[in-house]
Amino acid sequence: MASSQSIFAPRYLAMSIGIILAAMAIGFEGLAVTTVAPVIAGDLDGLPLFGWIFSAYLLAQIIGTLVVGRQIDKSGPALLFTIAIVLFAIGLVAAAVATDMYVLIASRALQGFGAGAMYTCIYTSISLSYPDELRAKILGALGTAYVLPSMLGPYVAGVIASQWSWRFVFWGVLPFLALAMALSMPVFRKLKMPNHPDSGEKGVVGLSVLLAIGTGLFLSGLGMLPKPLGIALLIVGLALMVQPLRKLLPAGTLTLRPGLSSLIASRGLFFAAYVCTQNFLVLALTDTKGMSADRAGLIVASAAMSWSVVAILQARWDAADQGRGRNKRIMAGILLMLLGIAIMVWVPAINIVTAVLGEIVTGIGIGLAHTISGTVAFALAKQGEAGKVSGSLQFADSFTPGVAVGIGGAIVAISQTGGIALKYGVTIAMTFNIALILLSLVASARTERASQSPA
Incomplete structure (x- = not known):
């Protein structure tokens, strides 16, 4: 394959490796937590809040994805990618040192927001940096980078948790984030967003938060079915979700x-x-x-x-x-x-x-x-x-x-x-x-x- 047709040609090398490492870090962390979550909940005496280890991540990810997806077209991906990585890293550190379940859940929310924002920046950089004939290749590599942790992540996390501590699962992701940022940021700073008229969209943050609240109520209601309270929460949550979905997704x-x-x-x-x-x-x-x-x-x-x-x-x-x-x-x-x-x-x-x-x-x-x-x-x-x-x-x-x-x-x-x-x-x-x-x-x-x- 000619170098001009490769995502690892000199022109694309740093960006390709950087975003692939970022995807691997997100994928490994997410799948590893699935393995060690029962251990975490038991160690922190938080079994009644077990589901929120995942729900907090998902709901914050919704907000991070939608808010950054709108903002990035105005300001470009460099600053937003930096903020996303920093928030994700803070979430990792907070989880690694958490002494109670509430701190752990808050750290998962930071990780979710950062992961959603990071992936949005990654996709945007692919759209801006790679020609159409290379997008299938970089998206394929990105998919592989996210999927590979599903084969190794749960096993590695289980070994780490059993041999040392579940806290090292979070510490271990930080070096990958640092390397991803070092490689990709110089290229991110050079990306220029095409000029476009203001779409006039207002209230994206509010709609995103409303959608997260509605989704949280909906999922909580599902977990309580068939109790009347579960049915009520499901209906209220669904009602809150409809309008944000109509406004925030493509018409x-x-x-x-x-x-x-x-x-x-x-x-x-x-x-x-x-x-x-x-x-x-x-x-x-x-x-x-x-x-x-x-x-x-x-x-x-x-x-x-x-x-x-x-x-x-x-x-x-x-x-x-x-x-x-x-x-x-x-x-x-x-x-x-x-x-x-x-x-x-x-x-x-x-x-x-x-x-x-x-x-x-x-x-x-x-x-x-x-x-x-x-x-x-x-x-x-x-x-x-x-x-x-x-x-x-x-x-x-x-x-x-x-x-x-x-x-x-x-x-x-x-x-x-x-x-x-x-x-x-x-x-x-x-x-x-x-x-x-x-x-x-x-x-x-x-x-x-x-x-x-x-x-």
């Missing part, structure tokens, strides 16, 4: 308007289905099949492996057809995800062979659809809206999966309350993932009909 996203709006909706839906499948497959393997956690983790990691391979290969395919087959590859990826999840949906019959096969097929599908959807989104973005589109992409990757996992968890909990065996409750939750994929397929078809070839 027509909730109604699958053809074009960028339907693309963002499709990405959020198929990524939510992927994340939910991973969560509930582990539950199915450990709690209904009696499999050990480490073996279940290895099975789930097979999807990450196939995702990583396809994320690299699709860049070559994109170069071969000069981007003309992007929408078709997204559709093919979603269809493969549908097949993979369908293989695993009937939990009573699942075994190691079907689980590994389903995970590999699902990984191939997400490896195609996720990377290419980002490339198409940047091609569809209007001039001066790189930050806004970047924020929408990151929002789709965080908000929708968080809500979907909450809904899936509520399905399992309600089935248990109703006396339904766990294996059937998880099957219903997996069927919900099928519904998300089918809706994503509809949205993707509308995108394909509406968009022109970016080539």
Whole structure:
């Protein structure tokens, strides 16, 4: 490959390595916390607040993603990326020295805000720094950088927590952040945002906070179902979420308007289905099949492996057809995800062979659809809206999966309350993932009909 066609050519080397390291730091920290969270809650006597270790991160990530996504088009990514890394680092240090659960939860909120803002800056830098023919390659590398920690992060975190202390999990991320900042910041400072008229959007911060509050109430209500208080919180939360979603997402996203709006909706839906499948497959393997956690983790990691391979290969395919087959590859990826999840949906019959096969097929599908959807989104973005589109992409990757996992968890909990065996409750939750994929397929078809070839 000629150096001019490589994301590691001298012109792009520092930026590519910097943002890849940043993505790896975010991915490792997020997945590592999943492993050590029970240990943290027990050590800090905070088991009643266990869920907030994750909820605080998600809700703050929503605010960071949306606020920075709007601000970045006006001021550029350099300062905002610096602030994001600093806040993320402060959150890591605060978590490492936390002596009670409330400090830990506050630190997770700082980490979530910083992670959402960092990823928005990263996506914006990709839109501004790389030509269209290289975006598929850098997004593939970025996807691989985020996925690889899913194979190593939980195991490494478990070893660190058992051999030393869970606090070292947070300390260990700081060097990666420092190196990422040192490499990428000189390039970030040179990026210039295209001039664009003020969109007239007002109250982004307020809407983002309102959305976070509504999401928090919605998720809390899901956790209390079928109690009346849970139903009330769910309804209030949903009511608070609707208006911010309409205002903050591309117009027509909730109604699958053809074009960028339907693309963002499709990405959020198929990524939510992927994340939910991973969560509930582990539950199915450990709690209904009696499999050990480490073996279940290895099975789930097979999807990450196939995702990583396809994320690299699709860049070559994109170069071969000069981007003309992007929408078709997204559709093919979603269809493969549908097949993979369908293989695993009937939990009573699942075994190691079907689980590994389903995970590999699902990984191939997400490896195609996720990377290419980002490339198409940047091609569809209007001039001066790189930050806004970047924020929408990151929002789709965080908000929708968080809500979907909450809904899936509520399905399992309600089935248990109703006396339904766990294996059937998880099957219903997996069927919900099928519904998300089918809706994503509809949205993707509308995108394909509406968009022109970016080539």
